[in-house]
Each structure stands twice: as structure tokens, then as C-alpha cells.
Amino acid sequence: MNAEKFKKYRQIVTEIQSQRQDIKQISFLDDLHKDRFKSIAYGKLQSDQEWAAAAYICSSHDEIWSKTRKHFYPERHEIDWEKIFNTDFGSGHKAALHWAFAMYSGNAWGSWLEGDRQVDIMSRSFSMDTKLRHVIIQALMIRWM
Secondary structure (H helix, E strand, C coil): CCHHHHHHHHHHHHHHHHHCCCCCCCCCCCHHHHHHHHHHCCHHHHHCHHHHHHHHHHCCCHHHHHHHHHHEECCCCEECHHHHHCCCCCHHHHHHHHHHHHHHHCCCCCHHHHCCCCCCHHHHHHHCCHHHHHHHHHHHHHHHC
């Protein structure tokens, strides 16, 4: 890579890094959502984009939170997705959880729960209400910014 290309590359990387969100820039639904998020995404975990995106989604809604919180292990940096997906959720909440898993792992939830195919999270997204869709969009921003 020649010096001019490297300079341009460094400029782009610096620009992207300066745009990364911190906790102060995240748009929470309310103070309860923010408090829940901070209880499982504290310290360095807030800057872990994969963890923060999943935590943002799972802390956004009362029912999702009550059923997923016990499966987050921040001290070990682990989420027990299998137990989460073995819990009973409505279709909209389940769709949001598929988004959370995809943002956390970079993969769709796989064949061991959904037959021999990966989950189509875009199709499932139509069952989410407007509030959850907003949450997913914000989580995508957390994940990619």
C-alpha cells in the first residue's frame, strides 16, 4: 500500500472511530431501559458493540427483560442464547431476539432450533410493533457505529 492510500485509509478509520457511540449518545426508550442496559453492559462491555447491541434489545421491553436477564453473564462475557430461545416468547419478541443474536454473533440462529434452515429475521420482523422496530434500528446503530 503506498503512502497516499495508507493516509486515506487511516483518515477513514479515524472518521469511523470518532463516530462510534458511547452511552451518552444512545437513545433509550426511558430511564428504566437505560438502567437495565447499564446493569448488564457496564464498564468495558458498553464499548463491546456486539454485547451492547444485544443488551440494548434485551433490556428494552419488560417481558423480554424478565425472561432474558438471568441468561446474561457479564462477568464471564457470556449470553446463554440456547436458554433464551427455549423460553416462550410471542412472535414479535422472538423476532427481536433473533436480531439480538445476529448482532451479537454475526450469524442467524441456526438449524438446531428451526429445522434445517437458518432463521429469516427480515420476514420475522413484520411481527414486531413499531417500538421494537425502533429498538432494532437503534441496536443496529450501536452495533455498526
